[in-house]
Amino acid sequence: MPSDVRRSFPLSIRSRVRALAQIPALGLYLLGIQSLGAQTPTAKDAPHFARTADGKPDLNGIWQALNSANWNIEGHAAHAGPILELGAIGATPAGVGVVEGGKIPYLPEAAAQRTKNFADRLKLDPEVKCYLPGVPRATYMPYPFQIVQSQNRILISYEYAGAARLINMGKPTKAPDNFWMGWSNGRWEGDTLVVDVTNQNDQTWFDRAGNFHSDALHVVERYTPISPDALLYEATMEDPKTFSQPWKISMPLYRHLEKNAQLLEFKCVEFVEELMYGHLRKKTGP
């Protein structure tokens, strides 16, 4: 299944599922499911995926990305990390990249800023300071997150820093201010949860490589079930202060299947206090 998923990324969900349905065994399975008569008309889009009582895809679960996007969303070779003592532990794992077309379309000045950010990433990356990560970075950090979905509400809780988002599924509302995790209005488009994210501040990054945005960032996220245990995550970024045109990332998100899976605390504030405030510590001795 994973290879099918990967191959089919450029295709639309519908056509990919059609391709899957041509596999005879799977086709029979689909027929079996359909004969139960419990499926909604759109069920063929994601035949195996669980549904809620009101027929929406059931996104409940603990999810995680399996890639190196948090190190660099663009394709990159492995390289040494910024802290000598960490050796291989602190090195950056390679990645083919999650940006459609390969490169982020930076405006010239912004491209120069990204280079500066990378050079000074130990000081500037908000993740180093345990700051809230913003969207879409929260999705592909190397920590799980949980979607809690009811008929009227969707809450996404991230293990990293206890970040949380309430997705408003009612009439779209306007943000009263800017927020680290932005302001999320959601809606269903067929079997896809579409979340419109506005009002993020200009403090968060996309990754540890210095890829950044301004407070004009507008993100549209799409969560589409592609198997019982995988979602396709897509996010389109628009920020005319930073990019010459909108651009997109996509990746699968995988369900944690461990029977005892649960988010644990990663309250990293405690881990960065000496880094952030150590210079203000009372000096003992001469």
Add this chain to the structure above:
Amino acid sequence: MKRENAMRVTARCLSSAASFVILVLPNVVLPAMGQTSAQAPSNAKAASKPVAKNWVAPRTADGHPDLEGTWSNATNKPIDRPKELGSKEFYTEQEFAEVSKTWYLGERNAKPEAHYDFAQFGMDGMQANFASNLRTSIVTGPEGRIPPFTAEGQKRNSERAAKAKGHEFDGAQNRGLMERCLVYGQLEGPPMLPPMYNNNMEIVQAPGWVAILNEMYHDTRLIPVDRSASPRPHIDAGIRQWRGDSRGRWEGDTLVVETTNFTDKTPFFGSSQNLRVTERFTRTGPQTIVYQFTVEDPATWTKPWSGELVMGPAQGDIYEFACHEGNYGLANNLSGARAVEKEAAEGKAEQGSKR
């Protein structure tokens, strides 16, 4: 309502606000608030009889009572019953109305030389529309007070206090948990007691899970609710968490949540890491959840003790409370302490040179 929202947003954006508050307030927010408080809550009367006759709780798709919504646990109760009330557990309706009139947190704390009016800055939880019962304190029972420490509990807490004394400003780790933006002191819980402001939580229910997002400090409790014959055991005893590890189950129409695995750094009114908290959430009316809790910790208290609050609908939405991200207060407190030390050292040196 608009004003309340605006104030909450302001508090959040002035992200050092939380730290600021900690400077102003001692770590005994609740008892202090209980004796002051504010205007009579507009829906207190309606909510004072929480169990509505013939009212049936709405159900989720899987048939359990629907606790969902944006709730507030703001209250006008002190945690401990005022001593002069003795064993009086409940006010009459009339007494409650009278008592509520005298509660006001704003002016009492407004001093011209260090102007910090609780009402003006939205720190007065009593400004919120809040649900209530007729109880005279949060702690229930004839005594209505947190029981005394055991000898062990007394010793541990005295030692902790003695160790901290004189080092309050040494480094970040010496500051209070609220100021460090870790957990909202001993109020975030569980058991969840109202913080001074932003007393709000969002409850979302999915099959097998109940999530509670506390606005302070944007922290979500993800509670597995047992649906099978073999309940999910707690995480390994070696894994300790600030907010513990919660397991839920339905007892009739009441959600019961047991929490263990606390750290020894989360002192809930002096508790140890062996604290065990049982919470009971019962939806008793369209606008009320009765929230009851029992805490057990033989290493700390001479007996278990229980409390009760009424949760009502919050005004407006839950907003992001990004505390750590703008925690100028902590840095300023430490640098202020260093500046004072430097001044003192220079003063001494000057005095020395004059001799």
